[in-house]
Amino acid sequence: MSGGTGGFIISEEMGAAPSGERLRRIEASPNWRDGAFRNLVEVPDFTGKRRSSWRAMYDFLTDKTAGIEPSVRVPSVKTPLESVASGQIVWLGHSGFFLHESGLRVLVDPALGAASPVPFAFKPFRGADVYRPEDMPSVDCLFITHDHYDHLDYATVRAIANRVKRVVCPLGVGAHFEYWGWPAERITELDWFEETRVGDSLLATAVPSQHFSGRTLKRNTTLWAGFVLQFPGKTLYLSGDGGYGPHFKAIRSRFPSIDLAILEDGQYNTDWSTIHLMPEDWRRAVADLAPKRVMPCHNAKYALSRHVWTEPLNCALASCRALGVAPAFPTIGEAFLWASGEPMPHRWWPDRA
Template identity: 50%
Template sequence: MRKTKVRMWFGIIIAIIAVICISVFAFINQPSFGRLPQGERLERIKRSPHYHDGQFTNLHQTPMMTSDKGRFGAMLSFLFCKTERLRPEDAVPTIKTDLHKLERDKDVLIWFGHSSYFIQIDGKRILVDPVFCMASPVSFVNKPFKGTDIYKPEDMPDIDYLVISHDHWDHLDYRTVKSLKDRVGKVICGLGVGEHLEHWGYRKEQLVELDWQENAALDNGFTVHCLPTRHFSGRGLKANQTLWASFLLETPSQKLYMAGDGGYDSHFEEIGKRFPDIDLAILENGQYNEDWKYIHLMPSNMGKAARELKAKRILTVHHSKYALAKHPWDEPLMNERNMQEQDSLNMLVPVIGEVVPL
């Protein structure tokens, strides 16, 4: 009788473990997780000077976690540490602009919150890291702040260049890019990210997939340069199989630098020297923490990075829509003011949806 009960409980435990394993396998094999690079793309990745021991690496050694509590301790602290004003109590001020009615000859920028923004310049329309549906694998995580979720894929006009800085969920949204697929001319992304997009129905000839220090001529007068940043990548269980990047877009009239996500490093000064007279630099500001200070730009380094780029104007993003770190939600807005007042930088500080002339 006793042996029968033991067998029964053992069988139940095995069955529960099997159900959990099957559920996890099914979950991470949803289309939204994308697909790891394979075939010719993987062979190209293996030839990259930035790919070592089966993964992409940063220019310099970059510890993911820097806390003396260790990775597990730092994660526990992050999960259970309470922060005042992590999310706004009231709706964040926004403007709902009808992008379909924008005159094509106007040079403008519209920020949608976090790291999503639209640029129209010299007759071309550029959409960067659009996340209009979900910023995580599940809808109840990374919920947008009240009032910020006002733009949807259908609000976007036809796009000439879709720019994806890296494949994290808060920058590459499956539902958004699927919805835009038939209205996008070319996709500009880092090496390996194109695998996700092909898996989701984009044509190979649409993809401008670049390694750091590569460039591509897009159209007459338009050239994109793929440049380093200090970050990491991944949508599932395996990290750093696709390249994270910043991009500099040269248009007939301006130079626009899109820094993507990443901590401070020597690349800011190098880019500033290589590309003098940058008209606008778009920098990360938000979702930082001392426990991961090398992979996101800390407030103490924002002014320094901006000065090294020598850009005429600065816009900061990666804030005001999601709470992905434990700082007060409006701390990035104070960082902007400090950059303007203490660092004497020419800052653009729009509200979500505001039309900013370029």
């Protein structure tokens, strides 16, 4: 598949498959079996009546359910990222974050354009698109949780390549970066529960999630993951994408004091309930992790499923109240002290979608 789209070559945006020494390392992973990466627990990708990804995509594109997209601009601010104080984090929308902590500046999954290889599909909501690649400052490390288009955005990483000292990603994902011209010495790939140091103040550990990967029709040739970022006296958990499974309790056992858990919440559907968190499973995951504070993400920027866009936020707030866990509900672009433990329950989204 190739051709021009918005100035990009679609085949280039799809990236490259792992090969050579990278592939040999992948094949030695305990999470690689029968030619593909596997979840800790074998689960089907599709759990509803439709077993075909093509049919699911058709149903989504033809769905006219009211409220999937906001009828008004999504509330947001645009904090200049260079001004973000140490100890603060900024939500860029969806699963994207900018963090300034302990002398380091970090980016996570900064998908700032369309969540698709073609710019006219899955465009960000008005107001959720306040940040562009040119707004990203120089950073010490870019973390990518997996290679789906709504997390690894080609246009964004291409534009910021000269402003990123290093990228940390799951096994195999580095093949895309090298194909796009990133030097191999600036790429670190991790298997689940492998760790790496970033500077003197950050220990980063890749942790399991229950999901899948792929930028083409061939799936699971690269790994997917969450990350635990440990700074002096502070721990941040980033779930990446994924459904409910035993990995949440495994993460809690290794990291018993999580200051803030940023947990995917949105783009769920009964047809893929094992690979994204349904609202009741989001609550179970929070209970398993027992963080001091929790923030929902993977919502409020793209319509990638068929639920009303505000539903994940309403459900997450109700779960925080039921569990007695302090919520963090910033608006897109709002800088806040991520490890303070103070509740941020303010409801910024409208009552009606």
